[in-house]
Amino acid sequence: MRASRFTRLSLIIVTVSIVFLSALRRHGSAAADDAITLQGAGATFPAPLYERWFAEYNKLHPNVQINYQALGSGAGIKNFQQNLVDFGASDAAMTDEEMAAVKQGVVLIPATAGSVVLVYNLPDGPAGVRLSREAYVGIFLGKITQWNDPAIAKANPGVKLPDTKITVVTRSDGSGTTFIISSHLTAISDAWKSGPGAGKSVNFPVGVAGKGNPGVAALVKQTPGAIGYVEYGYAKQTSLPMAVLENKAGKFVKADIKSAQAALASVVLPANLRAWITDPTGDDSYPIVSYTWLLCYKKYDKSNVWPELKELIKFGLSQGQSYSEQLGYVPLPASVIDLDTKALDQIS
Amino acid sequence: MSSSAASPAALTEPETVGDISQPPSSGEVLWDRVFRRMTLGIAGFTVFLTIYVVIRIGRVALPAINSYGAGFLTGTTWDANRATFGVLPAIAGTLYSSILGLIGGTLFGLAIAIFLSERFLSTGLENLFKRLGLEGLGFWATFPDRIENFLRVTIELLAAIPSVVYGLWGVFVVIPAIRPPSQWLYTHLGWIPTFGTSLSGPGLLPASVVLAIMVLPTISAISRDALVAVPPKIREAAFGIGATRWEAILAVFLPTAATGIFGGVILGFGRALGETMALAMLAGNANVLSWSIFSPANTLAALLANHFPEAGGVEVGALMYAALVLLAITLIVNIIGTIILQRADAALKGLR
Numbered sequence: 001m002r003a004s005r006f007t008r009l010s011l012i013i014v015t016v017s018i019v020f021l022s023a024l025r026r027h028g029s030a031a032a033d034d035a036i037t038l039q040g041a042g043a044t045f046p047a048p049l050y051e052r053w054f055a056e057y058n059k060l061h062p063n064v065q066i067n068y069q070a071l072g073s074g075a076g077i078k079n080f081q082q083n084l085v086d087f088g089a090s091d092a093a094m095t096d097e098e099m100a101a102v103k104q105g106v107v108l109i110p111a112t113a114g115s116v117v118l119v120y121n122l123p124d125g126p127a128g129v130r131l132s133r134e135a136y137v138g139i140f141l142g143k144i145t146q147w148n149d150p151a152i153a154k155a156n157p158g159v160k161l162p163d164t165k166i167t168v169v170t171r172s173d174g175s176g177t178t179f180i181i182s183s184h185l186t187a188i189s190d191a192w193k194s195g196p197g198a199g200k201s202v203n204f205p206v207g208v209a210g211k212g213n214p215g216v217a218a219l220v221k222q223t224p225g226a227i228g229y230v231e232y233g234y235a236k237q238t239s240l241p242m243a244v245l246e247n248k249a250g251k252f253v254k255a256d257i258k259s260a261q262a263a264l265a266s267v268v269l270p271a272n273l274r275a276w277i278t279d280p281t282g283d284d285s286y287p288i289v290s291y292t293w294l295l296c297y298k299k300y301d302k303s304n305v306w307p308e309l310k311e312l313i314k315f316g317l318s319q320g321q322s323y324s325e326q327l328g329y330v331p332l333p334a335s336v337i338d339l340d341t342k343a344l345d346q347i348s
Numbered sequence: 349m350s351s352s353a354a355s356p357a358a359l360t361e362p363e364t365v366g367d368i369s370q371p372p373s374s375g376e377v378l379w380d381r382v383f384r385r386m387t388l389g390i391a392g393f394t395v396f397l398t399i400y401v402v403i404r405i406g407r408v409a410l411p412a413i414n415s416y417g418a419g420f421l422t423g424t425t426w427d428a429n430r431a432t433f434g435v436l437p438a439i440a441g442t443l444y445s446s447i448l449g450l451i452g453g454t455l456f457g458l459a460i461a462i463f464l465s466e467r468f469l470s471t472g473l474e475n476l477f478k479r480l481g482l483e484g485l486g487f488w489a490t491f492p493d494r495i496e497n498f499l500r501v502t503i504e505l506l507a508a509i510p511s512v513v514y515g516l517w518g519v520f521v522v523i524p525a526i527r528p529p530s531q532w533l534y535t536h537l538g539w540i541p542t543f544g545t546s547l548s549g550p551g552l553l554p555a556s557v558v559l560a561i562m563v564l565p566t567i568s569a570i571s572r573d574a575l576v577a578v579p580p581k582i583r584e585a586a587f588g589i590g591a592t593r594w595e596a597i598l599a600v601f602l603p604t605a606a607t608g609i610f611g612g613v614i615l616g617f618g619r620a621l622g623e624t625m626a627l628a629m630l631a632g633n634a635n636v637l638s639w640s641i642f643s644p645a646n647t648l649a650a651l652l653a654n655h656f657p658e659a660g661g662v663e664v665g666a667l668m669y670a671a672l673v674l675l676a677i678t679l680i681v682n683i684i685g686t687i688i689l690q691r692a693d694a695a696l697k698g699l700r
Binding site for chain 2: 071072073074075077078165167169172173174175196197198199200201202203204207208209210211215218219222223225226
């Protein structure tokens, strides 16, 4: 036996690797034709809506493939700053400092909006429990620990609240959802402002934490007496009861598309399209609402990227808005879409 | 490898034996060399990779190590907004949940190992077959062995379940199941610090229960091997002096295999320390320092998994620092485990 097992083995390895490498090459050259892949990364909050946009857009333009990685707002901004993606997405608009780090310049495009709701789990308890500002700030600060606390009972005359311990459920991972609710709490409460403060991950004084909207929803569902915050679309899907919150005008408002639109209407977007709706005015405004932004470079180096991306965003701003309501997002007001379209024209 | 030292002259010596044994051809010699270099290279690369990972993590962690120092290990708040970082609750949670999980895992793992290694099942089944007149009949003769093998493989398959599945199972099955007994313990024995808070949902206990199941296959497999390796001489001697089966197991076999079993426990400990996903879903991710097994807690691995994606600036350094702390803890535990296993091997060699 002259040809040893080793020799044969090495022959097999060489053949396999040649076949494999050539397969890789063929795959690579096919993708390079006139097809284009747009890379995006960022917020998880609007991800279901964006993914819907991208899927629908891909049906109309099969040559455009969009990879959107829902890594979270912070990671979206980081990847965007490092030029790893063609566009980013974030629930917290970039700060001036963050924008300064991008040398091509940044254009922020509000792409959709959504509200954050407080979902709770009260065994055979009432639906639509009303929470005053004092009550929900107190709950998240750990000052109100029982569901039958006078601060909650006062706003719910005639409702029998159980003598159950409140378990606050928060997000364990950094997230835009946390940013939105903590900014709101900071705006309405000095105790919160000097305590936990606002940010993508906040040092909550009480409670347990779950990963992502699904983690929070699962914990709330599993824990009698729990209250947690998730985005509106997610709460609707899981059919957990949502608390009715007191707004700036002192009115109790249910979370839905209409009340969120009222909140958006209360704020006029400035020229840079960056607005923090931390505490909207108006009788019908739901208090915890935010825009979420697409991040684009002011100037794109690769000539073929921007025309396609522009078409894609335009699609999202027009036809894309019609998917919003069904997925639990707020369709943008016409005035905002006008401003967005103007902003898109600044980009080259 | 003595062949590597063979001089070229030895290779060219004339061969007189038939074509079955021939001197290696030059191609075979070359391949042999290449192969040896390759294995050396790949093995070296693995070592290099480990060191590289540690150095890279250390470099990113360095600013945080400089600015937080030892206070990082004793601090109790993790607040990225205020740039205050401390991992004491996470270290405590990591060790507490791992030790609790290990106690459960060892109890069950060891019981399984004894059951499988001491042929309880086979003896029982063989007696049954004898009574039915089936003994030694083809299929039935091997049946007990087969079923024992099946059990062993099934338990080892527990190690193949992804940890996120364990996490989900914990949230939807374990937590609701242990809530009523936990509530009872809290109301009746709440004066004992370990039952000092009520179980709201996620917490140390559900995390530990799931951890126990996750480390069980490691412990049971290694313990079984250690028990099987108890020399027959010792077994026979134990029964020879009139020990009952239980006396033999508890007083002779277990002590003989103890070092091996302990090594398995330490390896299970290493696995429990590094477990991430299931704990992130079950421990509650709250930076709480408490003796209560019902209290929510945090672990180092869960802290990293939760905070890293959104971290920026100083928090990244702090997270890397926490990663180094975790690395150090697991490294120490694994080194201890390896040393114990080596001792066990050496001790048994003398007995064979």
